[in-house]
Amino acid sequence: MQKGIKRILVVDDDTMNLMRTRMILEKHYDVLLADSGEEALERLKREKVDLVLLDIEMPNMNGIETFERMKEECSLEIPVIFLTASGEKGNVLNAIKLGAVNYLKKPFLPQELLKRVAQELETR
Numbered sequence: 001m002q003k004g005i006k007r008i009l010v011v012d013d014d015t016m017n018l019m020r021t022r023m024i025l026e027k028h029y030d031v032l033l034a035d036s037g038e039e040a041l042e043r044l045k046r047e048k049v050d051l052v053l054l055d056i057e058m059p060n061m062n063g064i065e066t067f068e069r070m071k072e073e074c075s076l077e078i079p080v081i082f083l084t085a086s087g088e089k090g091n092v093l094n095a096i097k098l099g100a101v102n103y104l105k106k107p108f109l110p111q112e113l114l115k116r117v118a119q120e121l122e123t124r
Helices: 015-025 037-046 063-074 089-098 110-122
Strands: 007-011 030-034 052-056 078-085 102-105
Touching: 007 015, 007 037, 007 102, 015 030, 015 110, 030 037, 037 052, 037 063, 052 063, 052 110, 063 078, 063 089, 078 089, 089 102, 102 110
Parallel strands: 007 030, 007 052, 052 078, 078 102
Antiparallel strands: none
């Protein structure tokens, strides 16, 4: 990792979404990928991360559970932007109440993702 480059962890159970998101971000950021909440928690214990993009709908451990466990187990104040395909208001409101900084509805435009990520990293 180059000094000064922010590191983003992308968590999504859909491989195509992971690859697409990495392609959008990798020109500007160091990108780590995790295909489950469990893997995300393991990576966060081992790696320094500046921002997490977290899918809400995942099997076994969904994004909300992953976020709650992140706060408990890793006790890190890492900004989290939730990614949601459903756009279900209840999930999004729960995420914001828990402390997520923002959310993005899938499918998103590349410039929309870059703008949202840059906004969050600038305020830190």
